[in-house]
Amino acid sequence: MQIFVTGATGFIGSALIPELLAAGHQVVGLTRSAEGAEKLWNAGATAHEGTLEDMASLTRGAERADAVIHLAFDHDFSNYQDNCRKDAAAIAALGKALAGSDRPMLITSGIGMGIAGPGELSREDVLDLGHKNPRIASERAGQEPLQKGVNLSTVRLSQIHDRRRQGLVSYLVDIARGSGYATYVGHGQVRWSACHLSDAARLFRLAIDRAERGARYHAVDEEGVSLRAIAEAIGDSFGLPVQGVTADDAEKHLGPMAAFATFDMPASSSLTQDRLGWKPAGPGLLEDIRAMRRD
Template sequence: MRVFLTGATGFIGSHVIPELRSRGHDVLGLTRSDAGAHRLEAAGVEVHRGDLEQPETLALGAAAADAVIHCAFDHNFATFFENTKKDERNIAAMGEALAGTYKPILITSGVGIGTPLNGGPATEDVLNPRHANPRIATELAGAALIARGIDVRTIRLPQVHDTTKAGLITPLIIEARRAGAVAYLGDGQTRWSAAHVSDVAKLYVLALEKGEPGARYNASVEEGVTARAIAEAIGKGTGLPVRPVAADEVQRYFGWMAPFAALDMIASNAWTRARLGWEPTGPDLLTDLAAMNFSALADA
């Protein structure tokens, strides 16, 4: 297939490219810059110029391909709500280009959207339209396309990591440096699910090749790693002290990430593995944190 890949120069998209090409797919990669175009060309990818601020440019890419993998998202958390609405507009535009075809579009969400109302691990069969996370806009946009008969498949991400990045843990490291200590709330037993970026990239391609219209897939490998274990790994890597904090101290140590401090973001992958034959092989989160070059994040 000829696959239009948004976020092609990003952390996850750059790993999806070799997975697609190794399985015989051609890639049309979205970029807005000359530097990005050079990187894509060097990776054997056809370049499509476009911008998340211009949904029509994404629609043109979708129309020119046999399938879409939508990894792009604006991760400026200062404007997180606005960015989810931007994602909604881009999904709608690409869906319009795919209307009346059998071409699939894979969109990207977060595992938290599948958390049951009564708690427990997030599962693929749960979609709470009243979820407090603004990222629900992504899945509601997908649902609107599904209602029109468009083949939408959703990849729900946990904390995606290697030795250079680790999802929300990367900005957590920056906040810890600002505060002078690595903190965890209470007894530190809240947990975040995680997956190595190489395993996530494989899942995107499996969902493209073997996935079902309307299905949601959890890209979690580890169901949950405790906040305390994460904090201790960061402390060891940075040399910062590690300490528990009470609820009234969270803002000081977590900054803009304070709302995440108490979240138990665990997720099951049993259904996804069974349906797609996904067999993760990458390192776990604590292994990558132990090998991370924390000094490289000092000015991030």
Template sequence: MRVFLTGATGFIGSHVIPELLAGGHRVLGLTRSDAGARQLEAAGVEVHRGDLDRPETLASGAAAADAVIHCAFDHNFATFFENTRKDERNITAMGEALEGTGKPILITSGVGIGTPVNGGPATEDVLNPHHANPRIATELAGAALIARRIDVRTIRLPQVHDTTKAGLITPLVAEARRAGAVAYLEEGRTRWAAAHISDVAKLYVLALEKGEPGARYHASVEDGVSARAIAEAIGAGAGLPVRSIGREEVELYFGWMAPFAGLDMIASNAWTRARLGWMPSGPDLLTDLAAMDYSATAPA
């Protein structure tokens, strides 16, 4: 297939590219810059010029392909709510370009959206339309397309990691440096699901090749790693003290990430594994955090 890939030069997309090429697919990669175009060309990818602020440029890329994998998202958390609306517009535009064709579009969300109302691990069969996370806009956009018989498949991501990045944990390191210590709330029992980037990239391709219209897939390998274990790994690697804090200190130590400090973001992947035959094999989160080069995250 000729696959239109958004976010092709990003952390996730750049790892999806070799998996697609190894599977015999051709890739049409979205970029807005000359540097991005050079990166894609060097990777053996055809370039499609476009921008997340111009949905019509994503729609034209979708129309020119046999399938879409949408990894792009504006991660400026200062405008997070608006960025989720931007994602909604882009998903709608690409989906409409595929309407009536039977061609699939894979969209990207977070495992937290699958958390049951009464708590417990997120599961693939749960979609709470009233979820407090603004990223719910992504999945509601997908649901609206599904209602129009468009083949939408959703990949829900946990904390995706290697030894250079680790989801929300990467900005957490920066906040810890600012505060002078790595903190965890109270006893540090909250947990975050995680997966190595290599396993996540493989799942996108499996969902493309073997997935079902309307299905949601969890890219979580570890159901949940405790906040305390994460903090201790960061502290050891970055040479920072580690401490337990009360709720009144959360903003001091977590900054803009304060709303995430007490979230238990755990997820099951049993259904995804059974449906797609996904067999993750990458390193676990704590192994990567122990091997991470923290000097790269140090202030200049």
């Protein structure tokens, strides 16, 4: 298939391109810059100029493709709500372009969206369209295309990591290196799930090939790594002391990351593993964090 991939130049998109090419697909990647276009060409993909703000560019990309994988997202977390709304508008535009066809479309969401209640594992069969996390806007936006018959499925991502980057953990690393100590909130009992980049890329490829309308998949290997263990690994990696902050001080110290650092989001991927025959095999999150300094 010719697959239109938004966010193709990003962390996950860059790992997904070789997966898709190796499976015999062609990739057309959305990019907003000449550097992005060059990166795509070098990776064996074709560049499609456009932005998340330019709906006509998204429509053109989707109309010409056999399938769409939507990964692009503006990660300025100081503007998170607006960026989630922007994502919803992009999903609506891509969905409209595919309406009336059975061409598959994959959208991306966060793992926290599948949590039914405090302490529970996020699960693929849970969908709460009134979830308090603004990222639910992405899944809400997927409902209309689905109702109009679009073959849309969703991949929810945990902290996707390799030795260079580890999802939201990378923001905690930057904060730790800036402040001189690695931190967690309270006793650090909040848990984040995690998955290696190579496993996440393989999951996207399996999901687009399977094209199961309405499916939700979880890119999760480790169900829950505590924020305390994460802070300790950051401390080890960069030779920094580790120190807890109170919930009252979390925002002062962590800024927009405070909302995530106090959000317990353990997650399961058992339905995904059964449905796709997907078995994560990459190294663990703490191993990758500890390897960062050496690399």
